[in-house]
Amino acid sequence: IETGTYYGETTKILSNISKKTVSIEADKDLYELAKKKLFNLHNVEIILGKSEDILSDAIEKVIDYENLCIYLDAHLCHDHIKNIKTFGNEENATPIKKELKLIEKYLQKFERINILIDDIRLFNNSFQNYPKKNYLVFWCEQNNFEWEIEQDIFICKKNKN
Numbered sequence: 001i002e003t004g005t006y007y008g009e010t011t012k013i014l015s016n017i018s019k020k021t022v023s024i025e026a027d028k029d030l031y032e033l034a035k036k037k038l039f040n041l042h043n044v045e046i047i048l049g050k051s052e053d054i055l056s057d058a059i060e061k062v063i064d065y066e067n068l069c070i071y072l073d074a075h076l077c078h079d080h081i082k083n084i085k086t087f088g089n090e091e092n093a094t095p096i097k098k099e100l101k102l103i104e105k106y107l108q109k110f111e112r113i114n115i116l117i118d119d120i121r122l123f124n125n126s127f128q129n130y131p132k133k134n135y136l137v138f139w140c141e142q143n144n145f146e147w148e149i150e151q152d153i154f155i156c157k158k159n160k161n
Helices: 009-017 028-037 051-061 096-104 133-142
Strands: 021-025 044-048 067-072 112-118 146-150 153-159
Touching (some): 021 051, 044 051, 051 096, 067 096
Parallel strands (some): 021 044
Antiparallel strands (some): 112 153
16 A cells, blocks of 8 residues: 555556555546556556545455555655645644554554655654654554664564564
């Protein structure tokens, strides 16, 4: 599952390594662009909406799989084509806390879960309403995830055993 389809480049890569790829895009123009661009990929489903509103629906679409990978990348909430914010404002534009809370409900449903949170450099409590990195570390500890940072991505890993 990917939040923030954007131009669909990551979606395409994910479709090559997964049985099913579900991508959520809040911006209608970017959603339409990705639908056209990726129409021939039969294991890809793109959903229009805000991740905090429909992430549960996306997880339900893959509930029968043993493993789950979620790539959380819908944080900037900004259309770089038109240079406008797509939704929210500086106080409520980043859905990461809501996304993680939704994911918690499904932790026991999968054998293995990987969560990748992009743009970790912004999690310093001074950009929009991003929490500090410590929030993510605490969430991992509370939910028995191992974590690491590679490049600009915070990676959470959990095996059911």
